[in-house]
Amino acid sequence: MSTSTKGEETRLRILERAAPLLNRHGFQNAPVSEIMRVTGLQKGGLYNHFASKEELALAAFDLIMERVMARVYETHNQHSSPLAQLIAHIELIGHGHTSMEGGCPIANSMVESDDATNPALRARVKNVLERWRKYLAQVVANGIVQGEIRADVNPDEVATHVIGTLEGGQLMSQFYGDRGYLRRMTDQLLAFVDEKLRAPA
Amino acid sequence: MSTSTKGEETRLRILERAAPLLNRHGFQNAPVSEIMRVTGLQKGGLYNHFASKEELALAAFDLIMERVMARVYETHNQHSSPLAQLIAHIELIGHGHTSMEGGCPIANSMVESDDATNPALRARVKNVLERWRKYLAQVVANGIVQGEIRADVNPDEVATHVIGTLEGGQLMSQFYGDRGYLRRMTDQLLAFVDEKLRAPA
Numbered sequence: 001m002s003t004s005t006k007g008e009e010t011r012l013r014i015l016e017r018a019a020p021l022l023n024r025h026g027f028q029n030a031p032v033s034e035i036m037r038v039t040g041l042q043k044g045g046l047y048n049h050f051a052s053k054e055e056l057a058l059a060a061f062d063l064i065m066e067r068v069m070a071r072v073y074e075t076h077n078q079h080s081s082p083l084a085q086l087i088a089h090i091e092l093i094g095h096g097h098t099s100m101e102g103g104c105p106i107a108n109s110m111v112e113s114d115d116a117t118n119p120a121l122r123a124r125v126k127n128v129l130e131r132w133r134k135y136l137a138q139v140v141a142n143g144i145v146q147g148e149i150r151a152d153v154n155p156d157e158v159a160t161h162v163i164g165t166l167e168g169g170q171l172m173s174q175f176y177g178d179r180g181y182l183r184r185m186t187d188q189l190l191a192f193v194d195e196k197l198r199a200p201a
Numbered sequence: 202m203s204t205s206t207k208g209e210e211t212r213l214r215i216l217e218r219a220a221p222l223l224n225r226h227g228f229q230n231a232p233v234s235e236i237m238r239v240t241g242l243q244k245g246g247l248y249n250h251f252a253s254k255e256e257l258a259l260a261a262f263d264l265i266m267e268r269v270m271a272r273v274y275e276t277h278n279q280h281s282s283p284l285a286q287l288i289a290h291i292e293l294i295g296h297g298h299t300s301m302e303g304g305c306p307i308a309n310s311m312v313e314s315d316d317a318t319n320p321a322l323r324a325r326v327k328n329v330l331e332r333w334r335k336y337l338a339q340v341v342a343n344g345i346v347q348g349e350i351r352a353d354v355n356p357d358e359v360a361t362h363v364i365g366t367l368e369g370g371q372l373m374s375q376f377y378g379d380r381g382y383l384r385r386m387t388d389q390l391l392a393f394v395d396e397k398l399r400a401p402a
Binding site: 026103107110111112117125126129157161163164166168172174184185188 | 309311312318326358365368375382386393
């Protein structure tokens with residue numbers, strides 16, 4: 001029992017140290033030598049815990065996403081009104097609280113896995129995006145039911161508009177190393193929510 | 202003279218064949234073996250025309266951008282009103298007329314070169330983005346001078362908002378292989394131009 005626990009701790013420590021590196025270099029392209037350097041382990045040590053570099057990279061992606069999701073649900077539960085939940089969600093992502101060293105793991109992975117070169121990563125990213133879209137569409141649908149959001153709004157279209165705008169802002173901000181780009185796009189998005197989604201009082 | 206011309210033709214043919222591959226795989230990460238396959242040349246043949254794989258990749262990026270810029274200026278010159286130029290520009294990019302196999306070369310390269318691993322590509326991308334921003338800001342500024350665009354609009358902020366929104370849409374569309382995402386974000390952007398930028402008649 002205690003050996004397995006120690007193994008799990010080591011596994012988690014490896015993932016925590018490798019995650020920012022993988023996010024920066026690419027989940028597929030980060031060199032094993034760099035993973036060895038940041039974890040302080042030899043190849044043998046790494047492969048004790050992961051069958052392959054690919055398995056390690058996917059586990060690191062999962063860990064990052066698990067933590068982002070936890071922040072998303074925490075923020076969600078701080079509000080009971082769907083419109084307030086939507087606004088708080090946009091502010092959470094748009095103010096960079098879920099981004100990390102190397103930028104947005106989703107934007108990075110979307111580009112890295114947009115073709116057939118990395119089907120396992122692509123499946124992970126697709127799954128995360130689908131959950132994100134469904135979450136946002138559900139919040140918007142709840143807002144319509146509760147009369148906070150206009151009934152002629154299409155929840156799916158709003159969900160992809162929010163995601164696309166936030167990811168575009170992330171892309172600009174991480175390229176320029178300036179959060180101002182994401183912040184300005186977030187402001188436009190909040191104005192969009194206020195002017196196009198909010199039901200007339 | 203004729204030898205040099207033939208050399209230039211071969212060089213251009215290599216770039217034209219390698220460009221979609223580089224855009225899809227990454228300007229840095231595409232394997233030489235794949236470049237050899239699509240061009241039908243051996244390593245020696247390639248290195249006759251380019252000092253290195255990096256030089257070939259940068260030249261391919263330049264060629265792609267040169268052709269996109271030509272489309273941008275062509276579209277610009279079809280209109281004399283700045284507001285019409287802005288709308289035509291958004292439609293040109295937003296309807297995917299400048300994207301290519303493997304998605305948007307700018308979005309791809311922004312992610313690929315957002316850190317210190319590829320300074321030469323990063324400098325190229327930065328230069329293209331600056332030209333794009335300046336172009337859009339100038340069109341908006343002209344629109345203000347001519348009274349077509351509201352005087353309280355900030356041209357730089359509009360420029361980055363347009364670029365960020367289009368790139369976010371590109372990212373979604375190329376990931377899902379569905380142009381609908383970019384088209385919907387383009388529609389929102391055109392609504393933004395109409396409602397937030399257009400000067401009251």
